[in-house]
Amino acid sequence: MNTNVIEKSKWERDLEVEVPAERIDQEMTSAMRRYQRRLEIPGFRKGKVPLKVIERRFGPSIRSGVIEDLLPTLIHEASEQTGLVPAGSPRITALDQVEDGGLTFTASIDIWPEVELQGEDALELERLEHEVTDVEIDEQIEEMRTRNASEQTVERPMATGDVLIADLQRLDEEGNPVEGEKYEERYFHIGADDAPSPDFEEALIGIEAGQDRKINFSYRSDLPNEELAGKQEHFAVTAREVRERVLPEVDDEFAKDMGPQFESLQALKDHIRSQMEERWRYMSRQKVRSDVMDSLLKANEIELPNRLVENYAASVRREREKQQGHHDHDHDHDHDHDHHDEMSDEEREAAERRLKTYLIMESLRKKVGVEVSDEEFEQYLATRAEQSGMKLEELKRSPRAVEMRRDLEEDKIFEHLEKGAKITHKTI
DSSP: OEEEEEEEETTEEEEEEEEOHHHHHHHHHHHHHHHHHHOOOTTSOTTOOOHHHHHHHHHHHHHHHHHHHHHHHHHHHHHHHHTOOBSSOOEEEEEEEOTTSOEEEEEEEEBOOOOOOOOTTSOEEEEEEOOOOHHHHHHHHHHHHHHTOEEEEOSSOOOTTOEEEEEEEEEOTTSOEEEEEEEEEEEEETTOTTOSOHHHHHHHTTOOTTOEEEEEEEOOTTOSOTTTTTOEEEEEEEEEEEEEEEOOOOSHHHHHHTOTTOOSHHHHHHHHHHHHHHHHHHHHHHHHHHHHHHHHHHHOOOOOOHHHHHHHHHHHHHHHHHHTTOOOTTOOHHHHHHHHHTOOHHHHHHHHHHHHHHHHHHHHHHHHOOOOOHHHHHHHHHHHHHHHTOOHHHHHHSTHHHHHHHHHHHHHHHHHHHHTSEEEEEEO
8 A cells, every 4th residue: 555644733644545456356356255145136046146247236335335344454554554553543534436446545643642751750759558457457347247237026116226117108298198109118227327318217216117107307418419419308107117136246156157268256357457458558559659640740741632632531421321321322423523512621631631641651661661571470360360269261361361461560660660759658
């Protein structure tokens, strides 16, 4: 292929490509042979229609499909040939078929900005340190007791800490039942820290099984659900059952119930301590890495193509909507453009930070020049497999394995940076 690169702006290039007729003819022949195997035309047996007949009848349509399917490959080959590394999906801005059967097209490409990294040798970082106490371990044990409490029905008024099984009927402002808003056998743990309405629970203290009670209450104002936060409600409540929660004794048997690997209460406590210490080490590492990136982002002015930021923010939004079950399967380029127009300042800021962080990490990768040996990676995978409870061979086959090699590379990059940084220690 003949290629030519035109610089449109600092980070935008037009890639002009000439594709010889031989390449298109070769793809056309392959496509027509695939078409031939399933084509049925009166007068010919299935699979025996001559290629010339196929080309005469269906040539333009097949050619159009061939070109559409071939373009991504052609752009990739032309980008490699010219040394361009696209940042996002190229856009076809011109497409022409020439008389000899060849093809010319122009692809508009955003390229990744180049970062001449500065400031990595003048880092000032803060490392968090924390000593896990017996009190913290006891708090974890208490949470485990709460999660594993048993329940038994009691014939007495309900108290804080009990469980209430009840039917609820929403009422309007006049106290009349709202049709279609009756909720049966609802479960309430009275006194839970995350209760959406302490008013609701307080209004039900003292109720007994079989009793009815009309209550007015308000939801907490700090609820994440803005439609409910602070909202006033009216309900008629019919108590079905009051249950008392019984917490298990904290002893060796309790530890064994938490898992077969715990032969004693002390073994369980040692496990909890180890997990908490690892969480603190992780938070400390993340704090250092965040400080590193904050420092390098301040020290390096990075200009990003606007379209790159828009495309990235739109892809993040689509992935979020997909996970939430609101993915629009019919979106097209115009729909994407609407997404770009709707990008909030917060979305833009998050997209720019993520893209700049990526560019800084890639620059560090080249500048620091870390290498991960196969032996190092094997040991790293073995450790991660043990932590996640997966088999080593299963983890090796997973798509995550390639990303994990990059994770290990990043670990080594940050270790290198920390050696030359000024680090202060903060005990919390």
